[in-house]
Amino acid sequence: MNALLKSREAILALAILILLAVIASRFPGFVRPGNLANVLTDTAPLIILALGQMAVIVTKCIDLSVAANLALCGMISAMLNGAGVPLPLILLAVIALGAALGAVNGLLVWKLSIPSIVVTLGTMTIYRGIIFLLTDGKWINAHQMSEGFKAFPRAVFLGLPVMTWIALAIVAAFALIVSRTPLGRALFAVGGNPHAAVYAGISVGGTQAAAFVISGALAGLTGYLWVARYAVAYVDIAGGFELDVVAACVIGGVAIAGGAGSVAGAVMGALFLGIVKNALPVIGISPFWQMAISGSAILIAIAFNARGQGPAGRIILTKAEHRA
Amino acid sequence: MTTSPTLRQIPDRLQSPLARALKSWEALLLAVAVAIFVANALASPWFLDPWNLSDASFNFTEKALIAFAMAMLIIAGEIDLSVASIIALASTVMGAAMVAGAPVWLLVVLGLGTGLACGAVNGVLVAGFGLPSIVVTIGTMSLFRGIAYIVLGDGAYTGYPSGFGWFGQGYVWWVFSVELVLFAVMAVVFGVLLHRTSFGRMVFAIGNNATAARFSGIRVDRVRFILFLLTGVMSGLAAVCLTSRLGSTRPSIATGFELEVVTMVVLGGINILGGSGSIPGVVIAALVMGLVTFGLGLLNVPGIVMSIIVGALLIGVIALPRLWAMWRR
Numbered sequence: 001m002n003a004l005l006k007s008r009e010a011i012l013a014l015a016i017l018i019l020l021a022v023i024a025s026r027f028p029g030f031v032r033p034g035n036l037a038n039v040l041t042d043t044a045p046l047i048i049l050a051l052g053q054m055a056v057i058v059t060k061c062i063d064l065s066v067a068a069n070l071a072l073c074g075m076i077s078a079m080l081n082g083a084g085v086p087l088p089l090i091l092l093a094v095i096a097l098g099a100a101l102g103a104v105n106g107l108l109v110w111k112l113s114i115p116s117i118v119v120t121l122g123t124m125t126i127y128r129g130i131i132f133l134l135t136d137g138k139w140i141n142a143h144q145m146s147e148g149f150k151a152f153p154r155a156v157f158l159g160l161p162v163m164t165w166i167a168l169a170i171v172a173a174f175a176l177i178v179s180r181t182p183l184g185r186a187l188f189a190v191g192g193n194p195h196a197a198v199y200a201g202i203s204v205g206g207t208q209a210a211a212f213v214i215s216g217a218l219a220g221l222t223g224y225l226w227v228a229r230y231a232v233a234y235v236d237i238a239g240g241f242e243l244d245v246v247a248a249c250v251i252g253g254v255a256i257a258g259g260a261g262s263v264a265g266a267v268m269g270a271l272f273l274g275i276v277k278n279a280l281p282v283i284g285i286s287p288f289w290q291m292a293i294s295g296s297a298i299l300i301a302i303a304f305n306a307r308g309q310g311p312a313g314r315i316i317l318t319k320a321e322h323r324a
Numbered sequence: 325m326t327t328s329p330t331l332r333q334i335p336d337r338l339q340s341p342l343a344r345a346l347k348s349w350e351a352l353l354l355a356v357a358v359a360i361f362v363a364n365a366l367a368s369p370w371f372l373d374p375w376n377l378s379d380a381s382f383n384f385t386e387k388a389l390i391a392f393a394m395a396m397l398i399i400a401g402e403i404d405l406s407v408a409s410i411i412a413l414a415s416t417v418m419g420a421a422m423v424a425g426a427p428v429w430l431l432v433v434l435g436l437g438t439g440l441a442c443g444a445v446n447g448v449l450v451a452g453f454g455l456p457s458i459v460v461t462i463g464t465m466s467l468f469r470g471i472a473y474i475v476l477g478d479g480a481y482t483g484y485p486s487g488f489g490w491f492g493q494g495y496v497w498w499v500f501s502v503e504l505v506l507f508a509v510m511a512v513v514f515g516v517l518l519h520r521t522s523f524g525r526m527v528f529a530i531g532n533n534a535t536a537a538r539f540s541g542i543r544v545d546r547v548r549f550i551l552f553l554l555t556g557v558m559s560g561l562a563a564v565c566l567t568s569r570l571g572s573t574r575p576s577i578a579t580g581f582e583l584e585v586v587t588m589v590v591l592g593g594i595n596i597l598g599g600s601g602s603i604p605g606v607v608i609a610a611l612v613m614g615l616v617t618f619g620l621g622l623l624n625v626p627g628i629v630m631s632i633i634v635g636a637l638l639i640g641v642i643a644l645p646r647l648w649a650m651w652r653r
Contacts (some may be wrong), residue, residue, distance in 0.1 A: 081336065087328040108639065111648045112647065112650075114596075114639065114643060114646070117403070117458060118586070118590065118642060119639060120589075121583055121586065121638065122583075122636065122638040123635065123639070124583075124635070125580070125583060125631045125634065126632050126635040126636060126639075128628070129628050129629060129631055129632030132629065137626075137628075154393060235628070243465070246462055247462075250459055255332065256458065256459045279372065281372070286474070287473055288470075288473040288477045288478075288575075290468060290470070291470030292467055292471050292474055293470070293471050294470070295463050295464065295465070295466025295467030295468070295469075296463075296467055298462065298463030298467075299460065299463040299467065302459050302460065303449070303453060304453050308453055
C-alpha cells in the first residue's frame, strides 16, 4: 500500500513537471524562480485549506463549508480591524472563530450522526448568509483597512512573503501530526476501518469532529490572509472555492472513501491547480476555462485513483463484492 | 456514520393503517404546510388571490421536477450534486441553438437531450466505473458549468422566440401554469414509478442493501445508470422551463439549485442514507418550501436570508428527530 501511494505521488510529481515543461517550452519566463515563488504564494490559501480538507476526507467525511467559513472569518477580521483591534488578537479571533464554526459541523456529524455532506451543504449557506446579516451586503474596501492589517501577509521575510511561510509552516506541522501523533494515526484508523478503530479504543465521531475543527481553524486563518491580501471583504469572496479545495485533495490522491491520502499528495494537488490557474492567462486562454479544467482534473484523478483502491479484507465472492 | 445494531421492540399488535398514516412524516409535513398556508393567509390580504398563488408556484416547480428524480437517486443510495450545472449547460446549448436559428421544438429537444447526455456521463462514471457519486458529481458540477462559462464567458444569450416562452410563462387553463401542470403530471409519473412498479422496488432494494439486491438478481448498476439518466433528463426539463421563464441564459443560471433540491428531498422524508422515502413526501415538501419562500418574499426578506433558512431547514429536519430520539432515551 505504501509503495502504491508513493508511486501515485511520483506520478503526480511527474505530471506537474511535464506541465511546467510544456508551459516553459513556449513561455520560459513562467519557470523563473521569482515567478514560481509568486505561483506558490498565490496557491498558499489552497494549500492550507487542502490540508485541512485532507484531514476531514481521510476520516470518511467532507467539508463543503470551508469557503463560506473563510469568507465569514475574513469579514470578521476586517470588521475587528475597523474597530481598532490589534493584529495578534485578530489572528487569534479568526482562528478561534473558524475552529468554532468547524466544531459546529463536527458536533452535528459526531453527536447526531448526520452525514457530513448534508451538514456542510447546510452550514455553507448559513455561514455565508451570516455575512450578509452582519454587513447588509456592504463591502469593506482597502481604504477602510489599516496598513498593518494589509501589509502582514505580504511582508517579505527571507525572500518569501509571510503568507507563503505560514503555508509552509502548516505543511510541516501537518507532516508531523499525520506521521508522529496519536491524532494522525486516529484520523487514518477511523477512515480506514471505523469498526476496527472503535475496538482499538478510538472515538470515531470524536476524531471526525477534531478533523472538522482543524479544517475550520485553517479556514479561519486563511480568511484573514485572503482579505488582507486582496484588501477587500464582501459576501461572495472565495465563492465556489470549496470545489477547488476538494479538487486539490482528490487530485492529490486522497481517497474520498477515507483512510488513504498523504500530505505531499494534497500539497501537490493544490500546486497542480495553482500552476494551471496561473498559467492560463500567460498562455492566453480565457480564465473562464479554469472551472471546466478543475472539473476534468477531478474526474481524471478519481478515475485514476480508483485503480488499486479495492475493498480491504478477504474477498469471497469477487463479482458480488466488487461494488458493495 | 457508524450505527451499531440495536435491539428493537416488536409490538404484539401492528398499529392500524390510519394511526400509522397519522403518525407518518408526510402527515406532520402536511400539517406544517397547512399551518404556513393559514399563517400566510392571515399575514397578507393578497395571499389568497389565485393568481398570486399561481405566481408563487414558480418558486418550487422547477426544483421539484428535479427533486422527484433526485428522490429516487437518493433512495438508491446515490446523490447528484451536478443538477444545477446540468441546467446551466442545457440552457447554454439551447441558447447557442437559438442564435443559430433553431425552431422551438428543437430547442426543447436539445435541452432535454443535453440533460440526458449529462446524466449519462454521471451514470457511466458511477455505475460503469464504480466511482463514488459524491465526487463524480462534484467533478461534473465544475465541468458542466465550466463548459457553459467557456462558451458564454461573462456574456448572455437573450432574445428567445416568443413561442418558447410558453413553457415557463404560459398557462394551460385559467391559473394553472404549464409548469404547475408539468409538476402535477411528473408527481404522478414518479409516484407510480417508485411505488407501483418493479423498478421502484428495485430502487428501494438497492438502497437498503446493494449486495443483497445483486444476489436477488437485480442489475444494480443498470438501475443506477437509469436513475442518473432520469435525473439528467429532469434537469434538462427544468432547464427548458427556467430558460423559458427567464428568457435569457447566463452561465451562472440556477446557481445553488442543488442545495434546494437536496433540501426538498430530505425535507420530504427521504432518508439521506438511502432505502426509504416517498414521492408524496417530496410533493408536500415542495409545497412547504414554495409557501415559505413566497411568504418570506411577501415580507420583503432578501434572497440570501431565505438561503440561510433553507440551509437551517436542511440540517434541522434531520437533526430534530434525532435530538428527539436522544432526549426520549
